[in-house]
Amino acid sequence: MSEKIPSEEEAISLLRKVGCQPNVVNHCIAVMRVAAKIARKIRTRGLNVNIHLVRVGALLHDIGRSKTHSVNHAVVGGRIARSLSLPDPIISIIEKHVGGGITPEEAERLGWPKGDYMPRTIEEKIVTYADKLVEGSREVSLKRTLDKLKKELGANHPALDRIKRLEKEILRILNDSPKGQTC
Secondary structure, eight states, X not given: OOOOOOOHHHHHHHHHHTTOOHHHHHHHHHHHHHHHHHHHHHHHTTOOOOHHHHXXXXXXXXXXXXXXXXXXXXXXXXXXHHHTTOOHHHHHHHHHOSBTBBXXXXXXXXXXXXXXXXXXXXXXXXXXXXXXXXETTEEOOHHHHHHHHHHHHOTTOHHHHHHHHHHHHHHHHHHTSTTOOOO
């Protein structure tokens, strides 16, 4: 597995090469912009954030949508990323960005390969969160995303609480920043 993270141009080229439609590419670019903004703000807080990894991970997070638009696009995307010899940190972002993450038990119920699909690194968390702030190619409120997910998954689905906890974690980091910056 290569450890070299592709350039942004290479990432966009890969999305097109594997068959992502223009609307998916545009969504990924929008997520990248939001994720990069969050990453830069977090870095001002003094946390070590690999901004290039965040940007490229955000660009490639939906590469699996070249084959499916189901929740399984994360696992399909991981397979595609491995076939392209992308580095493990990119594969992890792709596989862990769905909802607020997928627990091992949920992964088993979904028929996914055994594993933990919860975002753990700051880069994985930033991309996961940024993805919830973009609908299509425009920024939206987290409330809008949560309302949409409530209708799709049900009001008591555990993903909703995970997304809210992820937001609290990101905002806590940002609100503790020296300049009091928030998203």
